[in-house]
Amino acid sequence: MAPPLSADKLLKALRDEGLHVIEHRSWRTNNRNHKGLWGPTHGVMIHHTVTTGTASSVELCYNGHSALPGPLCHGVIAKDGTVHLVGNGRANHAGSGDNDVLQAVIAEKALPADNEANTDGNRHFYGFEAVNLGDGKDPWPAAQLDAIERASAAICRAHGWSERSVIGHLEWQPGKIDPRGFSMNEMRGRVAKRLGSTPEPQPTPKPKPPAAAKKYEPFPGAAFFKAGRNSAIVTAMGKRLVAEGCGRYAVGPGPRWSETDRQSYAAWQRKLGYSGSDADGIPGKSSWDRLKVPNT
Numbered sequence: 001m002a003p004p005l006s007a008d009k010l011l012k013a014l015r016d017e018g019l020h021v022i023e024h025r026s027w028r029t030n031n032r033n034h035k036g037l038w039g040p041t042h043g044v045m046i047h048h049t050v051t052t053g054t055a056s057s058v059e060l061c062y063n064g065h066s067a068l069p070g071p072l073c074h075g076v077i078a079k080d081g082t083v084h085l086v087g088n089g090r091a092n093h094a095g096s097g098d099n100d101v102l103q104a105v106i107a108e109k110a111l112p113a114d115n116e117a118n119t120d121g122n123r124h125f126y127g128f129e130a131v132n133l134g135d136g137k138d139p140w141p142a143a144q145l146d147a148i149e150r151a152s153a154a155i156c157r158a159h160g161w162s163e164r165s166v167i168g169h170l171e172w173q174p175g176k177i178d179p180r181g182f183s184m185n186e187m188r189g190r191v192a193k194r195l196g197s198t199p200e201p202q203p204t205p206k207p208k209p210p211a212a213a214k215k216y217e218p219f220p221g222a223a224f225f226k227a228g229r230n231s232a233i234v235t236a237m238g239k240r241l242v243a244e245g246c247g248r249y250a251v252g253p254g255p256r257w258s259e260t261d262r263q264s265y266a267a268w269q270r271k272l273g274y275s276g277s278d279a280d281g282i283p284g285k286s287s288w289d290r291l292k293v294p295n296t
Contacts, residue, residue: 017154031089038090043165048132073127081143094121097172108164163192215295229257
């Protein structure tokens, strides 16, 4: 007997296997438990969505449609390998299938042909929908196949199952063809190889180095601002005045202190609340420090 994984344990198992997982909306409480039992769980079932586009496929699998309410699986595997969790509990993905297949999965033996639909699969299988048209032409990117392998292995590892607990929908329910485009025997081989090794978790992102503290020009003194002064500091000051909405420049600003610079700085002083002789356009230390002129 294998009780289903809790939402936290399912999420941890997938991430510990190195998968990029996105929690979609209220996936933790999105289920069909009111319509039937969920568990004991015995395996993982792989499907294709018959859709294109990640966002629309995820929404469809979360909500379902008029003929089949969601969730339609537990996780949607995008072409880039991202796993979008959309359900936790009973999901409308497996339907009725062959009890002989279920018994083989439980015993972890080779699968018999699926020729009956007499057993509730939604109760016993985790389901993953992989975004693919299922027409035999839509490609299966390496990242997506790797994610199918990792997701299957993650659940098998959490329950202590072998690769024999991973099946395709086409091996469960007569008439189904999914997943079309790769071999489930080959996928089980990949899962077996992975289960024989230590999981490869996602690398821990390197912490970003702290941003360098911005350096600002110290106040050069009121005497610095006189007619004819030519300095990169004047240009930097003018650019900050423009950014503050105080620039009065027709062209520029430039490096030579001018009457336009004085008028622009006076507008900055008035913006700060100064008036009269305190807003004469000649920088003072208080207003200069608040302007924060970048170091040149």
